[in-house]
Amino acid sequence: MAGETGDGNKHIETNSAMSPKYKLTYFDLRGLAEPLRFLLAYGDIEYEDSRFTFEQWPEMKKSMPFGKVPVLEVDGQALHQSMAMTRYFAKQLKLTGDDxxxxxxxxxxxxxxxxxxxxxxxxxxxxxxxxxxxxxxxxxxxxxxxxxxxxxxxxxxxxxxxxxxxxxxxxxxxxxxxxxxxxxxxxxxxxxxxxxxxxxxxxxxxxxxxxxxxxxxxxxx
Amino acid sequence: MAGETGDGNKHIETNSAMSPKYKLTYFDLRGLAEPLRFLLAYGDIEYEDSRFTFEQWPEMKKSMPFGKVPVLEVDGQALHQSMAMTRYFAKQLKLTGDDxxxxxxxxxxxxxxxxxxxxxxxxxxxxxxxxxxxxxxxxxxxxxxxxxxxxxxxxxxxxxxxxxxxxxxxxxxxxxxxxxxxxxxxxxxxxxxxxxxxxxxxxxxxxxxxxxxxxxxxxxx
Missing domain, CATH: 1.20.1050.10 (Glutathione S-transferase Yfyf (Class Pi); Chain A, domain 2)
Structure with a gap:
């Protein structure tokens, strides 16, 4: 399945002790989700790359925190704000510079x-x-x-x-x-x-x- | 002078070894500069709080990196993007949570x-x-x-x-x-x-x- 990649053996620190389950929800586009997808790809981090159609959006929107996507679910907890999430993975992957x-x-x-x-x-x-x-x-x-x-x-x-x-x-x-x-x-x-x-x-x-x-x-x- | 406060004895890590000289440039408004000013106030960090008028802006704009303010000069180096700078000071002041x-x-x-x-x-x-x-x-x-x-x-x-x-x-x-x-x-x-x-x-x-x-x-x- 697209987006399910890597061996999942990288330990990414989260609030969960074990390697968490990630699900990324966005339109079937690169757009705002792609910086996060690049980081996840770079880190060989497994995730479900869930894409919806424009027709589905009005209904989807109601269940999204603050009505926006991309949303990343981490063991079921829905996070939003793509750059904040991308920065988080960047830190885990030592991609935020030396200091x-x-x-x-x-x-x-x-x-x-x-x-x-x-x-x-x-x-x-x-x-x-x-x-x-x-x-x-x-x-x-x-x-x-x-x-x-x-x-x-x-x-x-x-x-x-x-x-x-x-x-x-x-x-x-x-x-x-x-x-x-x-x-x-x-x-x-x-x-x-x-x-x-x-x-x-x-x-x-x-x-x-x-x-x-x-x-x-x-x-x- | 407004904005020049505190005793300056807090060591804020930057690329400069000594306590750096800060100058914050913005309109005579709270606006986008105020989150940064709040952090600087909270940390008792001295800075020059430089404010310009709307009339001065078209000329000022030309010398600003990417044409925007607020700009923070750190020992003469002009930085922009207020939230990036505010986050930096937040880190120095241990205000970014526990992990x-x-x-x-x-x-x-x-x-x-x-x-x-x-x-x-x-x-x-x-x-x-x-x-x-x-x-x-x-x-x-x-x-x-x-x-x-x-x-x-x-x-x-x-x-x-x-x-x-x-x-x-x-x-x-x-x-x-x-x-x-x-x-x-x-x-x-x-x-x-x-x-x-x-x-x-x-x-x-x-x-x-x-x-x-x-x-x-x-x-x-």
Whole structure:
């Protein structure tokens, strides 16, 4: 089954003494769940990758904490807020840098990418066609170059990574976001930014990520 | 000077060996800077509380990393993303719970409150009067009760705090947000939610927070 991977022998600390049972619930999309899926893949952590349709959502929504997904059930306890959960697994997998300072630098990069993502989402889901056209112009001509230039510069000055020349969850989470946003916008927007393109390729070439990308369900974004 | 407080003898670990020099730059508002200011006040951490006017912003914006504030300079290095920085100080002050799991629970609560804050911000800064009126209706009749009921329930089931019956940065950061959002919306929206009202009062009654609230510049929100 998609998402059920690995040998499950990694001990992930939780409030449960034994290796917990994970179930991730989200749309049949990469989207907000994909950074977490990247971390779970990287750590060979077994989970049930439960996907629902847009038609099912209004009913599903009622049972979700704070009405949002992705939701991760850990031994039946439903957690939400994807970045908080992704950070938790990053800590278990020693992907938050060498100290609290570097952990903060990871958070800064992830939150910055998330700000950018929200601009893309605001355009993508805009229901009014006229407003959407205006948003598209601002997004493509202003927002995207603004963020991409600066993110590219961060990778350049951090020796090919987002934080201090080493692999952190910032690399994994941001590349997971780039990966779905490029499909959402139907443009490989990192192609003109050599440092971003390089870290994207580096992450997608990690054996566990490569294997996940190959076996994951094919979705529009 | 407002914001320069405490004896500065607490050692906060950073990349600098000596106690670093902090300068916080933001509008003359509580807003997004206030959770960080609450943490700094709680820790008796000295900093320069630099505030600028709306008129100065277009020019200031150009020199800010990713064009946003609050920015915290640490020995001259400009950091952004307020929640990432607030979490960093929370760690130094042992306010992230007892383990990684509780740290995640803090993050979940803070991110949830931040989602709610963004809905309020989306209404508050809506330039079109007609659209704003519609947003107000949704905000007051749907969004606010939705979030407030659930946040109130979290405090109830966590014995008077947001996480596991103990003081964490989730309490401080969320109350800092409630504090300015209530003034922004000109309604004490926690008054009808006894558990939220109680944690608000508890945090505002902490000696260091009480002292900060008394001496901070008076602002609309």
């Amino acid at each position: 609290d300072w570097e952990a903060m630098l990871c958070d800064i990069m992830v939150d910055t990418m998330n700000d950018f993502r929200m601009q893309v989402t605001g355009y993508y889901y805009e229901p009014n066609e006229e407003t959407k056209e205006k948003k598209k112009e601002v997004l493509f001509n202003e927002t995207m170059p603004f963020y991409l230039e600066r993110l590219d510069e961060e990778v350049k000055k951090n020796d090919g990574h987002f934080v201090k020349g080493k692999l952190t969850w910032a690399d994994l989470a941001i590349v997971a976001m780039i990966d779905f946003m490029e499909d959402q916008l139907q443009t490989k927007f990192t192609d003109n930014y050599s440092n971003l393109k390089a870290i994207k390729e580096k992450v997608l070439d990690l054996p566990q990520i490569k294997a996940w990308v190959e076996r994951r369900p094919k979705t529009n974004y | 990684d799991w509780e740290a995640m629970l803090c993050d979940i609560m803070v991110d949830t409150m931040n989602d709610f804050r963004m809905q309020v911000t989306g209404y508050y800064y809506e330039p079109n009067e007609e659209t704003k009126e519609k947003k107000k209706e949704v905000l007051f009749n749907e969004t606010m009760p939705f979030y407030l009921e659930r946040l109130d329930e979290e405090v109830k089931k966590n014995d008077g705090h947001f996480v596991k019956g103990k003081l964490t940065w989730a309490d401080l950061a969320i109350v800092a947000m409630i504090d300015f959002m209530e003034d922004q919306l000109q309604t004490k929206f926690t008054d009808n939610y006894s558990n939220l009202k109680a944690i608000k009062e508890k945090v505002l009654d902490l000696p260091q927070i009480k002292a900060w609230v008394e001496r901070r510049p008076k602002t609309n929100y």
